[in-house]
Amino acid sequence: MPLAGRHVVLGVSGGIASYKSCVLARRLTEARAAVDVVLTAAASEFVRPVVFEALTGRPVLTSLWQPERALAHIALAKTPDLVILAPATANLLARAAMGLADDLLAALLLARTGPVLCAPAMNDAMWAHPATQANVKTLGKRGWQFIGPEAGPLAEGPSERPGRMSEPEAILAAAERLLAGQGGGRWAGRKVVVTAGPTREHMDPVRVITNPSSGRMGYALAEAALARGADVVLITGPTELPLPAGAAAVRVETTAEMQRAVQAVLKDAQALFMAAAPADFRPASTADRKRARSDGHLTLELEATPDIIATLQRPKTCLMVGFALETGDGLARAREKLQTKRLDFVVLNDALEPGAGFEVTTNKVTIVSKAGEPVILPLLPKRDVADRILDLVESALT
Numbered sequence: 001m002p003l004a005g006r007h008v009v010l011g012v013s014g015g016i017a018s019y020k021s022c023v024l025a026r027r028l029t030e031a032r033a034a035v036d037v038v039l040t041a042a043a044s045e046f047v048r049p050v051v052f053e054a055l056t057g058r059p060v061l062t063s064l065w066q067p068e069r070a071l072a073h074i075a076l077a078k079t080p081d082l083v084i085l086a087p088a089t090a091n092l093l094a095r096a097a098m099g100l101a102d103d104l105l106a107a108l109l110l111a112r113t114g115p116v117l118c119a120p121a122m123n124d125a126m127w128a129h130p131a132t133q134a135n136v137k138t139l140g141k142r143g144w145q146f147i148g149p150e151a152g153p154l155a156e157g158p159s160e161r162p163g164r165m166s167e168p169e170a171i172l173a174a175a176e177r178l179l180a181g182q183g184g185g186r187w188a189g190r191k192v193v194v195t196a197g198p199t200r201e202h203m204d205p206v207r208v209i210t211n212p213s214s215g216r217m218g219y220a221l222a223e224a225a226l227a228r229g230a231d232v233v234l235i236t237g238p239t240e241l242p243l244p245a246g247a248a249a250v251r252v253e254t255t256a257e258m259q260r261a262v263q264a265v266l267k268d269a270q271a272l273f274m275a276a277a278p279a280d281f282r283p284a285s286t287a288d289r290k291r292a293r294s295d296g297h298l299t300l301e302l303e304a305t306p307d308i309i310a311t312l313q314r315p316k317t318c319l320m321v322g323f324a325l326e327t328g329d330g331l332a333r334a335r336e337k338l339q340t341k342r343l344d345f346v347v348l349n350d351a352l353e354p355g356a357g358f359e360v361t362t363n364k365v366t367i368v369s370k371a372g373e374p375v376i377l378p379l380l381p382k383r384d385v386a387d388r389i390l391d392l393v394e395s396a397l398t
């Protein structure tokens with residue numbers, strides 16, 4: 001995990017979205033970063049420093065004039081791996097663009113030469129104002145990275161225009177990506193394709209054959225690869241899940257569409273993770289009107305859908321990771337799949353095992369590869385499973 005053991009300064013300025021920064025501080029700490037929170041005076045009006053102290057387990061800084069930390073603005077500019085500003089007010093952007101140093105956070109930013117990740121949040125008219133836009137441009141030219149603002153409801157009411165701060169999860173993912181890129185991890189800059197979710201095959205305009213795959217395992221893999229700095233293309237069947245921030249997403253419905261979508265992006269990929277559960281059968285014909293119950297008895301003829309793995313033209317350097325959901329003696333089936341489908345790894349899980357498979361947030365998998373013994377993992381959250389899979393596949397990257 002790129003955040004583990006890293007030193008992060010979270011600068012919070014005085015916007016309504018500062019309540020979301022509490023969640024961000026928590027998530028950063030859970031990711032095992034050492035988090036020093038710096039509040040502007042206005043931010044302290046919104047959230048008391050003690051809240052951040054409790055969440056991070058570290059003292060919070062609010063002023064240049066704290067005798068025990070007299071040169072904090074210089075130390076906190078130099079040592080952290082990353083400075084995150086969330087929320088960044090219009091006022092903070094203006095002060096930073098002007099090079100003012102009139103409080104601890106502004107002084108720290110003026111002394112900062114390393115990366116800054118900035119999540120602005122403000123009224124939509126304040127964001128659209130030419131002064132704010134000019135400040136953002138100036139700071140971007142100086143190397144600041146921006147995330148958001150997003151369109152969506154603001155504290156003062158509904159809005160279709162950007163102003164709202166990106167969600168803490170998206171900021172966390174952007175921070176992980178930034179740090180992974182810096183660390184030169186083995187996934188940084190590599191193209192990774194992930195399939196996720198079920199597919200749907202229509203028998204008529206309103207009825208489908210599908211399965212209960214939630215897409216969580218594939219989305220977790222996409223998030224984990226993004227966190228390691230990979231360029232991720234997520235090809236997803238219909239799911240309820242929010243798209244992982246930073247992934248290029250392609251939405252598909254049928255297995256044939258998924259096959260075409262994977263082929264279209266595979267050319268320069270270094271790894272393909274086929275975590276989707278595409279339908280193996282589809283109706284041999286699709287009615288163009290809804291079949292009525294009054295039609296009485298219905299016999300549905302099914303035909304096999306394209307076998308995505310078998311029909312792909314694969315780049316030589318792309319590692320192929322298949323998933324096998326079995327009921328019963330899966331190990332033999334997984335080994336067979338590895339051979340016949342010419343895969344580098346097969347991730348096996350047992351649909352009958354409690355906590356594994358569809359519709360749950362955990363998984364218990366065994367990873368089978370051409371080299372070595374199967375790796376049996378304990379029951380873990382899907383995101384942890386994703387990290388363990390990436391650790392293993394990483395060793396085979398060329």
Ligand SMILES: Cc1cc2nc3c(=O)[nH]c(=O)nc-3n(C[C@H](O)[C@H](O)[C@H](O)COP(=O)(O)O)c2cc1C
Nearest residue numbers: 013014015016040042043089090091092121122123
């Ligand atoms: C209730 C309230 C909500 C505010 N929300 C925002 C906001 O979301 N974004 C913003 O840029 N300013 C907002 N402001 C204005 C800032 O607090 C003000 O510009 C302040 O000077 C910012 O100081 P700072 O940048 O040093 O934190 C808000 C003010 C109030 C009273």
